[in-house]
Amino acid sequence: MNWRTALAVCGRDLRDAARNRGALVPAVAVPVVLAVLLPLLIVYLPALTRIPLTTFNWVEIFYRHIPPGVRERLGGLGPEATEFYALAVYFFAPLFLLIPAAASTVAAADSFAGEKERRTLEALYYTPASDAELLWGKTLAALVPGLGAAWFAILAYTGVINAVGWTRYGLLPLPNLAWVLMAGLLLPAAAVFSVALTVVVSAKARTSRGAQQVAGVVVLPAVALLVMQSFGVVYLGWGLVLGLAAVFSGLAWLLLALAARTFRRENAVLYS
Amino acid sequence: MYNKAGGCVREGVAAAADPGVSAGSAEGPAIEASGLVGRYGSTVALDGLDVHAERGEVLGLLGHNGAGKTTLVRILGCLLLPHAGEARVLGRDIRDPAARREIRRRIGVLPQDPGLYDRLTAAENLFSHGLLYGLSGPTLARRVDGLLELVGLQGVRRSQVGTFSGGMKKRLAIARALVNDPELVFLDEPTTNLDPEAAHAVHGHIVALAAQGGRTVVLCTHNLNEAERLCRRVVILRQGREVASGSPQELERRFRGARRAEITVRSLDEAALKAVRSAPGVAGVEVAGPKCLRLELAGEGGLPAAVAALVAAGAEVTRAVDVQPTLEDVYLRLASGGDAGPDGEPWPGGGPGSGWGGSAGRGGGGRR
Numbered sequence: 001m002n003w004r005t006a007l008a009v010c011g012r013d014l015r016d017a018a019r020n021r022g023a024l025v026p027a028v029a030v031p032v033v034l035a036v037l038l039p040l041l042i043v044y045l046p047a048l049t050r051i052p053l054t055t056f057n058w059v060e061i062f063y064r065h066i067p068p069g070v071r072e073r074l075g076g077l078g079p080e081a082t083e084f085y086a087l088a089v090y091f092f093a094p095l096f097l098l099i100p101a102a103a104s105t106v107a108a109a110d111s112f113a114g115e116k117e118r119r120t121l122e123a124l125y126y127t128p129a130s131d132a133e134l135l136w137g138k139t140l141a142a143l144v145p146g147l148g149a150a151w152f153a154i155l156a157y158t159g160v161i162n163a164v165g166w167t168r169y170g171l172l173p174l175p176n177l178a179w180v181l182m183a184g185l186l187l188p189a190a191a192v193f194s195v196a197l198t199v200v201v202s203a204k205a206r207t208s209r210g211a212q213q214v215a216g217v218v219v220l221p222a223v224a225l226l227v228m229q230s231f232g233v234v235y236l237g238w239g240l241v242l243g244l245a246a247v248f249s250g251l252a253w254l255l256l257a258l259a260a261r262t263f264r265r266e267n268a269v270l271y272s
Numbered sequence: 273m274y275n276k277a278g279g280c281v282r283e284g285v286a287a288a289a290d291p292g293v294s295a296g297s298a299e300g301p302a303i304e305a306s307g308l309v310g311r312y313g314s315t316v317a318l319d320g321l322d323v324h325a326e327r328g329e330v331l332g333l334l335g336h337n338g339a340g341k342t343t344l345v346r347i348l349g350c351l352l353l354p355h356a357g358e359a360r361v362l363g364r365d366i367r368d369p370a371a372r373r374e375i376r377r378r379i380g381v382l383p384q385d386p387g388l389y390d391r392l393t394a395a396e397n398l399f400s401h402g403l404l405y406g407l408s409g410p411t412l413a414r415r416v417d418g419l420l421e422l423v424g425l426q427g428v429r430r431s432q433v434g435t436f437s438g439g440m441k442k443r444l445a446i447a448r449a450l451v452n453d454p455e456l457v458f459l460d461e462p463t464t465n466l467d468p469e470a471a472h473a474v475h476g477h478i479v480a481l482a483a484q485g486g487r488t489v490v491l492c493t494h495n496l497n498e499a500e501r502l503c504r505r506v507v508i509l510r511q512g513r514e515v516a517s518g519s520p521q522e523l524e525r526r527f528r529g530a531r532r533a534e535i536t537v538r539s540l541d542e543a544a545l546k547a548v549r550s551a552p553g554v555a556g557v558e559v560a561g562p563k564c565l566r567l568e569l570a571g572e573g574g575l576p577a578a579v580a581a582l583v584a585a586g587a588e589v590t591r592a593v594d595v596q597p598t599l600e601d602v603y604l605r606l607a608s609g610g611d612a613g614p615d616g617e618p619w620p621g622g623g624p625g626s627g628w629g630g631s632a633g634r635g636g637g638g639r640r
């Protein structure tokens with residue numbers, strides 16, 4: 001495995017993706033919506049409409065299920081600040097796990113299937129790059145925008161939440177330990193998992209659209225986490241973040257090991 | 273390395289005078305394959321094919337769509353493994369995993385589809401391809417410059433390839449196939465779908481490529497003029513098997529069938545027709561027009577005898593030509609499985625009606 005070759009594959013794909021509006025739009029739009037628009041909405045919508053957030057059923061359910069330990073920590077805050085803190089720090093956290101999948105889907109699905117459609121893959125397969133180098137290069141190329149977008153979104157979200165929290169409630173909610181672990185461990189693990197899965201699907205699919213449809217399942221764990229947290233089944237504290245990071249790391253490692261064993265260019269072109 | 277004109281010349285090997293063959297090497301043949309079999313599902317693309325190419329040779333692979341040309345390139349280019357048979361490319365066994373990578377490092381391939389990245393510029397396409405061969409820095413930059421110069425695209429090096437015409441893309445793809453200074457180059461239908469002007473430009477580049485010493489070129493083509501002009505030797509494929517091989521001239525000689533001639537007269541009447549039909553050495557006469565006769569000759573003296581008979585019958589002969597068979601004639605007869613065999617030779621593989629016909633799983637077009 002020559003990393004220089006894998007990086008060359010990655011570099012070309014990144015350069016190509018940077019000029020592809022279809023890949024750029026989700027990589028930019030998703031973090032902007034999640035990191036900037038959503039927190040502003042949760043803060044200013046109640047103020048503008050004079051309707052407390054807990055009027056909304058899903059927020060009320062979430063708020064009701066906040067574990068006692070978290071409530072104690074928020075004990076000194078007023079109800080509006082507590083709502084803000086709980087939503088900003090806990091409720092929206094799983095959404096950030098969606099960003100790598102959402103922002104990378106187009107690039108990852110396009111990695112092999114898109115090249116097949118544009119008939120650029122055959123020339124690539126004739127090069128001395130090994131199957132593993134091709135697979136890693138393609139995975140990295142899809143991972144970079146997704147993970148980059150997620151980290152950018154977390155930074156921007158932290159800035160917006162702290163600015164609003166400080167000016168309205170004298171709070172600086174982020175970062176806390178759970179968010180640091182999420183950004184440093186869980187997000188990369190979840191991103192590698194979702195991108196690797198989409199790239200593997202792309203290598204088997206005939207079209208990138210087909211790959212996108214099949215690979216859509218990668219968002220399910222984050223959606224499930226969001227729903228479970230809403231109903232108080234789990235709460236995204238640092239322990240859960242560490243546990244999920246371990247699970248996603250294991251799944252990502254398994255997936256990549258399996259892909260490296262099974263991906264053969266001979267099967268990818270070929271007598272099919 | 274690159275010459276002053278920007279053309280790339282393989283290092284350490286002198287260019288030969290004959291574009292069809294150049295300085296050989298003691299390292300053995302460039303390609304040595306026997307009994308190659310390749311299948312797509314139940315469809316047989318290659319059916320026990322033997323191929324041989326010497327170093328420095330320009331070998332033409334001729335055949336209709338589905339004859340197995342592209343499959344052969346994919347197998348020899350280490351993209352596919354054959355289902356049966358053995359092959360050595362540049363002295364290395366194509367079944368050996370380590371050798372496959374080395375072979376890919378030493379060859380260049382122009383696939384049938386140029387397969388360029390439309391959103392990248394011409395220079396970026398070459399540069400990013402060169403990186404995959406371990407080239408980098410000033411060496412790669414010089415090589416990219418030289419190749420863009422060679423194919424006449426230096427002026428558009430910063431333009432996105434998506435804006436290029438089909439001919440420009442083919443030229444750039446040829447440059448890309450040379451980025452690693454390969455010892456063996458496969459060109460799979462390099463002029464297909466090009467207008468005559470673009471095809472002519474690509475021909476020029478292939479001539480230049482073929483003239484560079486030491487480099488072996490395998491040219492898959494439907495263009496018989498191209499094959500006749502460039503190839504020292506051609507292999508005609510049909511349904512995954514070789515039906516004939518040799519130099520274009522040798523094939524024309526071997527497979528020319530009955531000799532033919534055309535005679536034009538000022539005016540044609542019954543007496544003249546009767547005279548030419550009874551001339552010695554004339555096996556058949558066809559009236560091809562009011563003033564034109566096509567003759568099938570039975571021997572060397574057929575044409576002079578026919579002209580003498582016409583003159584004796586009062587006809588004024590304005591033109592008489594011995595029609596030489598071309599590679600196209602040979603190709604059309606062999607590649608399409610015509611019903612005539614070469615003079616005095618059995619058809620390779622048993623001839624028509626002995627298993628060549630389109631049995632299930634062999635017929636059909638499409639790329640093979």
